[in-house]
Amino acid sequence: MFAYYLQLALRSFRRNPGLTALMILAIALGIAVCMITLTGYRAAAANPAGERGAILFSPSLDSWDPDRAYDEDDKTLAPSMLTYRDALALQRSPIPDRKVIMYKSGGIYARADKGMEPTYFATRMTTADFFAMFEVPFLYGGPWDARADQGPEPVVVLSKESNEKAFGGANSVGKTLRWQNREFRVVGVLDQWEPMPKYFDVSNGAFQDLEGAYVPFAWGPLLELGSHGNTNCWKTEAINNFQDFLNSECIWFAAWVELRTAEKQRAYREFLDNYVTEQKKHGRFPRPLNNYLYVVDGWLARNKVVEDDNRAMLIMAFAFLAVCLVNTVGLLLAKFLNAAPAAGIRRALGASRRDIFWQHLTESGVVALAGGMVGGLLGVLGIWALRAWYGRFVDEATRVLPFDEQNFVIVVAIAVATGLLAGLYPAWRIGRAAPASYLKVQ
Amino acid sequence: MLSMSSISKVFRTDLIETHALRDFTLEVKAGEFLAVTGPSGSGKTTFLNIAGLLEPYDGGTYRLDGVDVTKLSDDARSQLRNEKIGFIFQSFNLMPDLNVYDNVDVPLRYRRMKAPERHKRITNALEIVGLAARMKHIPAQLSGGQQQRVAIARAIAGDPKLVLADEPTGNLDSLMARQVMDLLERINEMGTTVIMVTHDPELARRAHRNVQVVDGQISDFRPYEAPIAGGLAHARTEQVAGAGA
Numbered sequence: 001m002f003a004y005y006l007q008l009a010l011r012s013f014r015r016n017p018g019l020t021a022l023m024i025l026a027i028a029l030g031i032a033v034c035m036i037t038l039t040g041y042r043a044a045a046a047n048p049a050g051e052r053g054a055i056l057f058s059p060s061l062d063s064w065d066p067d068r069a070y071d072e073d074d075k076t077l078a079p080s081m082l083t084y085r086d087a088l089a090l091q092r093s094p095i096p097d098r099k100v101i102m103y104k105s106g107g108i109y110a111r112a113d114k115g116m117e118p119t120y121f122a123t124r125m126t127t128a129d130f131f132a133m134f135e136v137p138f139l140y141g142g143p144w145d146a147r148a149d150q151g152p153e154p155v156v157v158l159s160k161e162s163n164e165k166a167f168g169g170a171n172s173v174g175k176t177l178r179w180q181n182r183e184f185r186v187v188g189v190l191d192q193w194e195p196m197p198k199y200f201d202v203s204n205g206a207f208q209d210l211e212g213a214y215v216p217f218a219w220g221p222l223l224e225l226g227s228h229g230n231t232n233c234w235k236t237e238a239i240n241n242f243q244d245f246l247n248s249e250c251i252w253f254a255a256w257v258e259l260r261t262a263e264k265q266r267a268y269r270e271f272l273d274n275y276v277t278e279q280k281k282h283g284r285f286p287r288p289l290n291n292y293l294y295v296v297d298g299w300l301a302r303n304k305v306v307e308d309d310n311r312a313m314l315i316m317a318f319a320f321l322a323v324c325l326v327n328t329v330g331l332l333l334a335k336f337l338n339a340a341p342a343a344g345i346r347r348a349l350g351a352s353r354r355d356i357f358w359q360h361l362t363e364s365g366v367v368a369l370a371g372g373m374v375g376g377l378l379g380v381l382g383i384w385a386l387r388a389w390y391g392r393f394v395d396e397a398t399r400v401l402p403f404d405e406q407n408f409v410i411v412v413a414i415a416v417a418t419g420l421l422a423g424l425y426p427a428w429r430i431g432r433a434a435p436a437s438y439l440k441v442q
Numbered sequence: 443m444l445s446m447s448s449i450s451k452v453f454r455t456d457l458i459e460t461h462a463l464r465d466f467t468l469e470v471k472a473g474e475f476l477a478v479t480g481p482s483g484s485g486k487t488t489f490l491n492i493a494g495l496l497e498p499y500d501g502g503t504y505r506l507d508g509v510d511v512t513k514l515s516d517d518a519r520s521q522l523r524n525e526k527i528g529f530i531f532q533s534f535n536l537m538p539d540l541n542v543y544d545n546v547d548v549p550l551r552y553r554r555m556k557a558p559e560r561h562k563r564i565t566n567a568l569e570i571v572g573l574a575a576r577m578k579h580i581p582a583q584l585s586g587g588q589q590q591r592v593a594i595a596r597a598i599a600g601d602p603k604l605v606l607a608d609e610p611t612g613n614l615d616s617l618m619a620r621q622v623m624d625l626l627e628r629i630n631e632m633g634t635t636v637i638m639v640t641h642d643p644e645l646a647r648r649a650h651r652n653v654q655v656v657d658g659q660i661s662d663f664r665p666y667e668a669p670i671a672g673g674l675a676h677a678r679t680e681q682v683a684g685a686g687a
Contacts, residue, residue, distance in 0.1 A: 004551050015539055118534075345535045348496055349596070350524020350552040352517045436491040439531055 001355070005152035005362035016335060020367065023331045027371025027422075028378055030324030031415045035379035041310055048195040049134070053296035054261050056133065060294065060302075061086055063249060065234040067285035080203050080303055081232065084221075084246040087253035089275060091127065095258035095268045098133045101217055102126035103253050103307050104204050106230035109166065109213065110178045111252055116166050121158075121212030122228060123179075124201075125220040131157070131188075133258050134200055139163075140173035140291030141188035143174035144216060148187075156184040162212035163189040167234050177213075180223045184215065199296055202303040204229035221345050227252040249284075268292055281420055332367070332426040336360050343430050357431035361423050368419015372412035379411065443604060443635045444445030444470040444493060450660075451488055462488040463658040466502070470637060472603070475630045477649035478639045486639045486660040489609060493637065494527055494606050495519045507603055524552050528597030528634075530626075532588040532609035534583040536596075542568065543577040547594045553600060567595035571625060596627050598634070605629060607638040612647060625650060670684035 013020040047053045062070070062078035063086060069075035082090070087101040105125050110118040130136070131143035140163075144155045156177060161171055163186075177184040197206035219225065224242040233250035255274055260264045272291045336343075343356050351359075379402045451463040462485045470476050485568040491497035492504065495511060504511050507526055511519060527533075528549075536545050546567055569572045571591035581589050584614040590610060594687050597605050607626060612618035623645055630636045638649065646652050 001551070001554065011539055341535075344539060345537065345551075346548065347520070348494065348523070348529045348535075349549040350520055350600075352520035354517060354553075355520070355552060434497070436487075436496045438528075439491075439496070439535060 001112050001358070002362065005359045006366065008359055009363035009366045010408060012335075012339070013366075019331060019335050023328050023335075023367045024371045024374055025420055026327045026331065027368055027415055028375035031375030031418070032378035032382055034271050034317045034321045034414075035375065035411055036382040037314055039379075039383060041314045045259045047296050047300070048197065048199055048290070049296045052258075054295055055258055057259055057265070057268070058296075058299045059090060059255055059257065059268075060292045061253070061272065061276055061285070061294040062290035063285055064286045064287060066179035068234070069287075076290070077302065078292055079232070081230070081251035082253045083249055083251050083253055086275075086279075087255050090255045090257070090272075090385060093257075093268070093271055095259070095264055095271055097264070098129040098198075098258035100127050100130045100133055100256045101253055102130065102201070102255075103217075103220065103227050104201065104211065105220060105225040106211075106228040107179055107225070108331055110160075111166060112176060112178055112183065119162075119165055121162050122209070123213040123215055123225075124211040125215055125225065127217045130200075130214065131256075133256060134195070137191040137193055138190045139191040140171045141186070141317070144187050149218060150215040152222065154182055154184045154219075155187045157188040157190065157214040158186060159190045159210060159212045160192055169212060169439075171292050179213075179215075180219075180222075180225070197305050199298065199300055200256060201229070201302070202305055206300075206303070206305045217290065221246055239365050265293070321418070325418055326421040328367075328371075328419070329425060332360075332364055332423055333429065336426045337428040337433075339432045340430060341438040343433060344435035347435035348439055352410045353431040357427045360427035361420060362429050364419050364423020364427060365416055368416045368422070369412065372415025375415055376408050376411045393419065443474070443507055444468070444637070445503075445505040446493070447503045449492060449499050449504060451485075451497070451499045453583075461613040461658055462497070463492070466659060468653065468660055471637060472635055473630070473633055475627070475636045475648075475650045476638070477646035478651045478655060479641065479643070479646050479652060480636060480655035484655045486655050488658075489655060490606050490608050490637070490639055493604075494529060495523045503615060512584045520552070524549055524602045528600065528605040530590070530593050530601040530605060530610045531609040532596050532612040534581070534593045534613070536589055536592055538581055541578050541580050542573060542584070542592050542595075545592055546579070546599050549573065549596060549600045563572070563601070564595075567599035568592075570598065570628070571595045585618070586614050587621055590614060590618070590622050593627065594622065594629070598629055602634065604635045604637065607636065609639055609641065613640060619645070 035087055056340040059082075060078040060080060060227065063083055064079055070079045071076070072075040082101075084424050093099065103125050104122060105144045105253060106120060108118045109121050112118065128149050131138075136143070139160060140237055141157075143157060144153065147153070148155050156179070158172065158177075160169075163169060166172065166177060172186045172189060175186050177186065179183075194210065198210065199206065199210060206422055213264075216379055221242070226245075228232060228249065229252065231252040233248065235249040237244070237248045239248055240243050259268055263275040269291070272293065273289060274290055276285050276291055292302075343351075345360075346356060347353075358368075446466060446468045449463055449466040451500050452529075453460045466485070466489065478486050478489065488497065493506075495506070506522065509522060511522065514522065537548065542549070543564055547560055548565045550563060564571075565574060568577060571594050573588060573591055574597065576584065576588065580635070581592070584592065590613075610626065611622050614622060619642070621651055625637055626638065626639070627648065630681075636649075638645070640646050
């Protein structure tokens with residue numbers, strides 16, 4: 001009978017093409033809007049570290065004002081960044097399998113042979129483990145080693161885009177770039193790498209562009225390179241030079257550790273508590289002991305990377321789908337009740353209520369199927385439009401949640417389920433209609 | 443074939459109750475051709491709808507071909523209607539967007555018949571009504587008489603035991619009405635019980651038996667021998683037992 005119901009549905013569409021198109025459009029719009037919003041949301045909410053997100057940790061120490069919590073909205077939270085002294089202290093711990101401290105700086109880079117226009121590159125001052133810890137892909141060369149951190153050695157890793165600007169995209173390993181009046185040797189060039197969100201430094205914008213250059217952390221204090229990102233201070237201190245600034249309670253550093261076993265994680269937590277307790281003896285950390293060790297997911301949640309308005313937008317998208325659904329219910333109801341005399345005749349000829357119900361539900365399903373397919377295509381067009389509008393973020397979103405054949409099938413399946421849901425009541429109503437009243441022309 | 447005993451049917455609104463049928467008792471034998479007459483609003487169509495299992499009733503007993511339909515589920519009633527009853531309506535009630543073939547196919551679809559069997563029955567039914575050459579026509583391309591013949595083909599395609607015809611010639615001119623009547627007689631001669639509601643005394647006279655419905659109750663009277671001036675309504679009426687006498 002399903003084939004017969006299908007045949008009747010197609011006949012019905014031919015009979016009312018305008019109304020059918022309206023219903024398909026209503027479902028398609030709802031599905032497309034949901035699909036685009038969901039793509040963006042899931043990309044923003046995704047854990048870009050994958051399975052490694054469970055062994056990467058960001059420590060958070062409460063070095064803040066004794067009279068005022070770091071976050072007035074959630075007084076339990078400790079600062080999301082570290083002081084220079086604390087960052088160095090954490091970096092000295094032997095417990096982690098890997099450890100990174102870093103901050104965002106920047107400056108004008110140029111080539112000694114004047115082969116490029118002097119160009120500003122945001123620069124991440126970091127340590128050697130950064131590249132292995134965050135699984136950074138290399139196009140040419142590789143990361144510097146731990147010795148380069150100690151020296152520090154004048155080495156730089158360029159992003160693919162920066163290498164494009166500085167060396168036209170050629171293999172630049174071994175070549176030099178001038179920065180801060182020094183020659184920095186290129187040891188590596190990154191391949192395309194766009195973790196989204198930029199979870200390792202959410203304090204400077206989880207969706208900001210990645211830095212164009214990476215330089216050993218120790219060059220920061222040595223060259224007195226200030227932060228090109230956020231810096232927060234709470235204490236009135238005499239800061240007369242860069243060293244005073246480094247020794248202050250101002251926070252602008254990020255730290256990450258890789259702890260592969262539960263034992264190491266426990267030991268590191270103990271280390272943090274011991275460190276802060278020790279510092280209290282020196283008059284620091286005036287607030288109660290309040291340390292955190294966040295996994296990637298927890299870190300993203302703590303920093304509200306997926307903002308409430310993103311969630312609100314997602315809810316609104318689904319609310320829009322619901323509105324489309326209600327409209328579809330109305331249109332289906334109008335269409336089906338208009339066809340009630342035909343249903344009455346079918347009842348007289350032997351169709352049961354169940355037959356009439358399934359016939360009309362099949363029609364709803366076919367409308368929804370068409371709506372889903374049109375919605376899927378509109379969604380793809382919408383994502384293309386967003387890519388063109390917002391550049392790399394939606395591109396990344398699409399990479400994180402690629403819209404392939406499987407997703408298309410999922411979208412269409414959601415649409416069909418939605419359409420069947422929308423068709424349930426109208427199909428039930430038409431199935432309950434009394435046939436006798438439609439059979440007699442008075 | 444059909445046995446109704448003390449059937450009652452009341453239509454209710456917030457303000458009024460209308461007793462469409464009251465203490466309605468009727469027996470129709472297999473192979474009979476029965477004409478049901480009566481003034482407008484007397485309950486003829488309500489009777490036909492109940493007989494066709496399209497309308498529930500409030501009281502009494504109804505047996506169709508030996509089956510007590512009172513407590514049947516909708517599925518069972520629909521199956522019974524599909525297998526045992528064929529409908530013919532005054533306004534033909536063909537599906538306007540289906541061609542002749544597909545219109546006749548409708549009741550067979552609900553019997554879940556295989557395509558070859560359906561095809562055989564459809565072509566046979568259309569041959570009986572003389573429209574085998576018009577299978578691909580849609581109803582709008584046919585005259586009123588032809589449309590009613592398609593409706594008859596649809597009614598008999600499933601080989602029902604009972605055909606219910608509600609004013610089958612009401613929308614036709616006299617020539618076409620006669621053709622339709624001839625067909626009904628032919629169907630009846632093939633063994634099918636026919637119950638026909640009509641206002642036309644001439645057509646009623648061609649039935650084996652006439653019953654008149656007045657105020658939701660029936661009067662039984664013999665076949666006409668000749669038309670009577672002043673119409674049928676009160677002619678030679680005999681009250682029958684249990685019909686409000």
